[in-house]
Amino acid sequence: MPKTSLSTSPLSFRGSARYSLGVEEELIAVDPRTLMPCGGTERLLARAGLAPEHVTGEVTDGVLELRTPVCDEAGEAVGILAGLRGELAEITPLVGAGVHPLARFSDVALRGGERYELIGSTLRSLMRQTAHCGVHVHVGMPDGETAVRAANGMRGWIPLLQALGANSPYWYGQDSGLASARSVICNSLPRSGIPRAFADYADYAATVEELRALGECPDDSYLWWDLRPHPRLGTLEIRALDAQSSVEDLVALVALIHCLAVHEASSPARRVPGPEALRELSFRATRDGLDARLLLNGSLRPVREVAHHAVGIAGAYAADLGCWDELMLVHRLLERGNGAARQRRNAALGGPAEMLRELVQETVSTVTEPMEVAAAAG
Template identity: 85%
Template sequence: MSFKGSARYSLGVEEELIAVHPRTLLPCGGTETLLERAALAPEHVTGEMTDGVLELRTPVCDDAGEAVGILGALRTELVEVTPLVGAGVHPLARFADVELRGGERYELIGDSLRSLMRQTAHCGVHVHVGMPDGETAVRAANGMRAWVPLLQALGANSPYWYGRDSGLASARSVICNSLPRSGIPRAFADYADYAATVEDLRALGECPDDSYLWWDLRPHPRLGTLEIRALDAQSSLEDLVALVALVHCLAVHEASSPPSRVPGPEVLRELSFRATRDGLDAKLALDGSLRPVREVAYNAVGIASAYAADLGCWEELMLVHRLLERGNGAARQRMNAQEGGLELMLRRLANETANVGATRGELTPVG
């Protein structure tokens, strides 16, 4: 399994958004019709396994601002066709109200995962960082494992599940962790170890290739990237660009630094659960002790800032501070629901995804 390799630490981003009905803002399905009406190139917007979930894709970019600018423009074009909701799960979607799209890949996944893929559509952000070779990608992946809980806490944006507060900051992460080949993978000795693991899984019959690995991060040999998959879908473009910039810088840090000691898989799993449960209120590991997420995040921004100028994302990285000040998506959903109930919360979620109106301002019609 050869690794394509990238000449620079380039960037690509994919985000999954839920198409909703203009009046009710409930999931509306109809992917094929929506794609036909939008008439956007499939390399920019395509369907996902769950009917009504659209995936927006950037080309290869240099920095976070460029990538998220492209996604923002794609959102603007799509909202002319359908309102969108950017969240890890739709807050009011009903249990098992999921239609799976056809095709050999999706049919295999649906058959093997059964009811797990028919409970709730879940949406994430996938950040690809170009890597020069497979060995560097594995070294970066091993190091990035330690950052996954922080990224989950910062990017949590799915507290409501089936119309109720789940008590979690990211219901999506819990859903994802119920799937096989999910969560934070083990550290790999080298690229050959990673390739051998993929081959061992392939031989079992339900993982034809590495695209069926749903870990929180993975080397992506065909694209020549490290793919970080730990973030919920975001409604706010400002949050999105801050998170993408942070991921970009940390991935380059891990790729260009000597290997460091990372907590074992049991500790990482525990920290990951706490991050997805508590979001910005979690306590995570820092220098051998448990510290509040905000302290861990400021430390991460300090490390990332050494790379931000070269990666062209200094201003975008500094927006992590604003995310910490005003709250992440999960915190704002709860704040809006407390102020005006789930209807107001959902309307503001759709408005923010469309980048119209203010999160705390007057309602702006959608659709």
């Protein structure tokens, strides 16, 4: 267990000169014959020969994390991820989903190393049920105060993002009745869910220090909230999305998050629902996905209506952020359904095995020029 000591020194927030963008996505490597999780992270990384700043391993063996450098636009970031998917697909098939839909209970191996050993020993069976995979979107913030103001405002958008990004309805081969089983797993962990609003950056830093002093959270990277300031990168990190199979869905969601984060950072602080209401709305979003009803101007409205409202707000920033066409792909996501809806549709047509084949095919059928897709969407 790491030694801890109380300190009143706040975390130093690095700060970004612009509202830059970075994206990390976690994908599951699968056996080419069975399409079941295959493990072997070290072997796969050695075969791929990609730099660790682009592709690395995760706590669960067989989960690969793809990373972008600092980018300016959603299309640029997701284009890089699409290229990395293409390179990895030459080595192994991949599944882009919140959880592998047919993986067996507890068929999980954790990787070694000080960080992962601490996670495994403190979370115990919670990390050994099934691998869970998400998308983490980083938006550059000029300073800690702006990051906290943006985080406080983005808390109100988390249920919508969870509904749009839900992509894990099947769990251990069964329809879970949820749109995002991954969210249930994540919410079973400590330091998870939607955090409270912080008074200012000092309040956030003091909270991190209070948790660190308890001995199982050595630093702020052990905060698994749905969003958090990231002082070392100078960003606000939004962590609410399931991993995505469709690159079109991914670029649409990244563009929406980028615009909304800039909106919250550059607007006066606003009141969002209280923590109890946000927790309730978050559950409904992860349970019902695109069929959920969420708050809009004080009343419960269908997700699609809330999403159109969000796109309207985001559109004011899209041109400056170079993501207008990508943002418009949110409409396509609403029309054809999110990942959870497509998994269920494919399972109804061809059974679980066919659903899994379609999921793998969609993950590796990368689009390297999202702007061309957006233009085709018309």
